[in-house]
Amino acid sequence: MTNKKIDVLIIGAGPAGVAAGIGAKKQGAENVVVLERDWDLGGILQQCIHPGFGLRTFREELTGPEYMHRFIQEAHEAGVEFRTNTMVFQIETQPPLSKGRGTAYGGGVVPVKVWTMNKERGIECLEPGAIVLTMGCRERPLGAIRIPGSRPAGIYTAGTAQRFVNMEGYMPGKKAVILGSGDIGLIMARRMIWEGAEVEGVYEVMSWPGGLRRNIAQCLDDYGIPFHLQTTVTKIHGQDRLEGVTVAKVDEKMKPIEGTERFVECDTLLLAIGLIPENELSRMAGIEIHPVTGGPVVNDLLQTSNPAVFAAGNVVIVYDLVDNVSDEGLIAGTNAAKFAAGKLSPEQKRIPVKGGQNVRLFSPQFVTGESDTIIYMRVTHPIEQACKVTAEPGLYTQKLRYARPGEMNEARIKASMIKANPDLKEIVIDVLPL
Amino acid sequence: MSENLIEKKFICVSCPLGCGLTVVINDKQEVLSVTGNSCPRGAAYAKTEVKDPRRVFASTVRVKGGRLPVCPIRSKTPAPKNKLKEIAKAVAALNVKAPVKIGQVLIHNVCGTDVDIVASRDLS
Numbered sequence: 001m002t003n004k005k006i007d008v009l010i011i012g013a014g015p016a017g018v019a020a021g022i023g024a025k026k027q028g029a030e031n032v033v034v035l036e037r038d039w040d041l042g043g044i045l046q047q048c049i050h051p052g053f054g055l056r057t058f059r060e061e062l063t064g065p066e067y068m069h070r071f072i073q074e075a076h077e078a079g080v081e082f083r084t085n086t087m088v089f090q091i092e093t094q095p096p097l098s099k100g101r102g103t104a105y106g107g108g109v110v111p112v113k114v115w116t117m118n119k120e121r122g123i124e125c126l127e128p129g130a131i132v133l134t135m136g137c138r139e140r141p142l143g144a145i146r147i148p149g150s151r152p153a154g155i156y157t158a159g160t161a162q163r164f165v166n167m168e169g170y171m172p173g174k175k176a177v178i179l180g181s182g183d184i185g186l187i188m189a190r191r192m193i194w195e196g197a198e199v200e201g202v203y204e205v206m207s208w209p210g211g212l213r214r215n216i217a218q219c220l221d222d223y224g225i226p227f228h229l230q231t232t233v234t235k236i237h238g239q240d241r242l243e244g245v246t247v248a249k250v251d252e253k254m255k256p257i258e259g260t261e262r263f264v265e266c267d268t269l270l271l272a273i274g275l276i277p278e279n280e281l282s283r284m285a286g287i288e289i290h291p292v293t294g295g296p297v298v299n300d301l302l303q304t305s306n307p308a309v310f311a312a313g314n315v316v317i318v319y320d321l322v323d324n325v326s327d328e329g330l331i332a333g334t335n336a337a338k339f340a341a342g343k344l345s346p347e348q349k350r351i352p353v354k355g356g357q358n359v360r361l362f363s364p365q366f367v368t369g370e371s372d373t374i375i376y377m378r379v380t381h382p383i384e385q386a387c388k389v390t391a392e393p394g395l396y397t398q399k400l401r402y403a404r405p406g407e408m409n410e411a412r413i414k415a416s417m418i419k420a421n422p423d424l425k426e427i428v429i430d431v432l433p434l
Numbered sequence: 435m436s437e438n439l440i441e442k443k444f445i446c447v448s449c450p451l452g453c454g455l456t457v458v459i460n461d462k463q464e465v466l467s468v469t470g471n472s473c474p475r476g477a478a479y480a481k482t483e484v485k486d487p488r489r490v491f492a493s494t495v496r497v498k499g500g501r502l503p504v505c506p507i508r509s510k511t512p513a514p515k516n517k518l519k520e521i522a523k524a525v526a527a528l529n530v531k532a533p534v535k536i537g538q539v540l541i542h543n544v545c546g547t548d549v550d551i552v553a554s555r556d557l558s
Contacts, residue, residue, distance in 0.1 A: 039501070049506035049554060051490040055449050063492055063508050065555035069536055166494055169503040194493055194522050213452030217445035218489065222515070321450055407450070 007340040008333065009114055009128035010034040011088050011281065014043020015322050016313025016329035017134035018071045021080035023333025024132070029340055032079070032333075033128075035086045035116060042068035043136055044159070045322065047166045050187055056323040067322060083118065090115040091131070091285035093306055112285070112308050129340025130308050132332045133282055133296065137275040137314040139184070145273060149235040154242030158184040158272040162191065171195055173268030177245055178202040179233050183211035183320075185272020190219035199225050200264055203247055205232040205254055208382045210272070210406050212320065233269070234261065242267050275318045285309065292361050293317045299347065299366040300373035300413075302332040303339075307346070310336045317363040317376060320408045324376065351418065356390075356430025358383065358403075367427060369418030375411045379403045379431045386434045391427055403431045439466070444483060448475040455480045488512035493525050495540060497557060500532030506554045507540055513549040520545045533558045 008024040010017045013036035024032040040046060045053070048064030055061050058070070075082075092113040114126045139157040156164070156172055162184060164170040174197050178185045181204040189199045202220060207230050209216055220227050228247070234256045235246035249260035277295035279287070288297045288305035295316035296304040302312050312332035313325040338344040351367045353375060362377035375391065383403040390397050391411040395418075403409055411429050418424060438461045446453045451472060457480045458467045468480040482488060490512050494504035513521055521544050530540060534557040541551035 046555070049494065049508070050492045051508060052450075061490070063506060063554045065506055066508075066536065069555065166506060167502055167504065169494065169496065191493075194491075194518070196522075196526075212450050213445050213454075214447040214450065217452065218447045221445075222489070407452075 004031060006031045006033050006126055006128040008032045008130050008132065008336045009126055010132040010134055010333070010336075011114070012036065012043060012134040012136060012315075013038075013041040013082055013084070014134060014136050014313065015045060015068065015071065015325045016136065016315070016332070017043070017132070018068065018075050018080075019326040019329030020132040020134055020310075020312055020333030020336070021075045021082075022071070022078050023330040024337040025075075025078035025080055025333075027334045027337035027341075029129075029337035031081070032337070033081045033083060033126075034075075035088055035114075036082060036084045037087045039084050041072050041082055041084065047159070047163045048187075049166045050191070053322050056321070057326065064322075071326065083116075083121075086116050086118040086121070088114055088116050088281055091281050093285050093309070112306070130310065130336035132329075132336045133279075133287075133304070133309065133311040133315050134313050134329060134332075135278045135281060135315045137277045137318050139271070140274040140276055142271060147233055147236055149246075150238055151236070152238035152240055152242045154238070154267050155236070155269045156271070158182070158188045158270045161268075161270050162188055165191055165195060171197060172270070173242075173266075174198065175200060175266045176268040176270055177233070177247075177264055177266045178270045178272060180204060180271055180273035181210040181216075181227070182272035182274060183215050185270060186211045186215040186219040188270055188272070189225050190223060193223045193225070197268075199223070200266055201226040201228055203228045203231045203233060205230065205250055208404060208406065210274070212406060213404075232256065236269070237263075242269055245269055275314065277315045277318065279315060282309075282311070282315070287311075290363075290365060293363055295363065297366070298364045299350065299368050300364050301335040301344070301368060301370060302328060302364065303335060308339060310339075317361065319376065320406075324408075327374075349418070349424075351424050351427055353427045353429060356392075356428050356432070358431045359429055362429060367413060367418060369415050372415050373413050375413060375427075375429055377409050377411065377429055377431070378405050379409065381405065383431060383433055387431055388434055389429070389431050391429050393421075393424070393428075395427060399434070400431070442484065444480075446471060446476045446479050447489075448479045449473075457484060459484055487515040489515050489518060491518055491521050491525075491551075492554070493522060495525060495528045495530055497534065498529060498531050500534065500557045502557060505530065505532075505534045505557045507551050508554045509544070510539075510550045510552045513544070513547050517545055517547050521547070521549075521551075525551060 007029040045064030051061045053067040161172045244265040248256040296311040310332040312328040396411045468477045491509040538553045
């Protein structure tokens with residue numbers, strides 16, 4: 001094996017991975033390698049060619065490729081090594097981690113092996129000092145929702161269609177129906193219009209939109225695209241090619257209401273029905289996955305159940321904004337570098353975070369109090385009135401005009417407050433009407 | 435006092451917050467008040483949205499000899515909303531040769547709008 005020792009190995013060169021590389025280098029790690037299965041860097045932002053990225057980080061709205069360009073440049077300048085066209089196909093960890101947890105490590109002694117494949121380099125087994133999982137997320141496919149009818153051509157996830165149009169130069173069809181109101185679906189509605197296609201409407205089974213309000217405004221309202229809440233596709237029609245769908249209103253239990261069915265002619269159905277963190281590798285590595293987020297259980301250092309393995313970005317919890325993904329990548333990379341150098345002490349504290357009555361989805365799940373931290377959360381349903389984000393007991397409170405599932409909320413926890421409270425047993429986060 | 439005041443509501447697209455703005459305008463299309471915004475950008479957005487609504491246009495152009503068949507482009511600055519269709523057609527008609535550099539101007543003063551169309555990625 002001709003390999004030099006890798007201090008921090010990062011899996012995936014999207015926004016989280018590139019930021020993790022920068023974070024690890026800045027923390028002083030010597031050899032930082034980011035693996036990427038695509039031929040180019042940037043991950044999904046390569047195909048997100050619309051503006052709206054990085055307002056918080058750069059004070060201007062960039063397109064996805066522009067946002068990544070800046071981070072990739074910074075990573076190159078920092079000396080991060082990228083290996084493209086490289087697939088990770090296995091991660092091995094040693095089992096006695098649970099026993100030793102919190103006491104046995106300090107200096108990259110927890111063995112992790114990462115098996116990779118690349119056309120030129122062949123199959124390699126890398127044994128880094130620490131790894132950062134930044135594989136992002138995937139779209140929920142048609143198979144995740146059971147729609148009766150045929151399975152003709154013309155049905156794509158919105159992201160697949162986005163790749164076709166924005167990177168491969170194909171149009172998926174001429175007349176589209178969009179099911180689900182996630183941001184990618186809304187963005188693709190406008191994109192289809194700009195490419196000369198028709199968009200019959202966007203259908204959302206819930207009583208609230210999945211995506212950001214501004215995307216409803218600038219992607220649908222601007223072009224007069226009808227948006228139907230509490231409505232879903234109940235049947236797919238067509239033999240070889242999609243010929244249309246049946247849509248129907250749904251009741252509170254999300255059951256189609258008889259008599260409300262309507263046939264909509266279309267040759268394309270785009271699905272924007274949610275994103276799922278992509279954790280095949282994490283599971284393989286025996287990392288504990290959270291049942292609600294679908295991502296690794298992490299502490300505020302973004303350390304997973306294996307102390308040598310860190311995770312950041314949409315692989316942990318699906319964020320609204322890439323700025324947050326980059327921030328988390330930076331934190332994970334920094335801590336992974338500390339771990340690899342033996343400078344990250346075992347958790348002195350491991351305070352569990354619990355969701356209150358209106359919050360189920362949140363991350364991180366544990367707080368060590370080693371650094372200031374942000375707990376990201378989503379409310380379970382819209383709260384259309386003045387409310388407040390809280391972290392009890394008395395750790396944080398922030399007033400809001402409203403809270404909506406499509407727009408993440410944050411609780412900022414100061415390390416000093418954790419340290420000042422030695423008897424703290426748990427942190428309860430919630431969003432409560434005032 | 436006999437002025438006809440019109441109230442308009444729209445959602446601010448300046449940032450992900452998406453504030454619901456209420457704008458009061460008089461019959462001369464002058465903005466008298468903006469409420470509902472959380473920041474000065476919202477007030478500025480409301481004013482341009484009434485007088486001269488603009489959006490950043492983003493699409494792709496055909497590329498010859500590149501690693502990808504298309505290259506993403508954007509309007510460098512927001513373009514007039516009522517010209518977007520025209521701009522889309524001008525962009526669709528364009529063919530460029532690789533390599534393309536990020537920020538490279540591909541169409542100067544597109545459709546007489548004083549707005550430039552630039553490449554938004556490097557493409558070798």
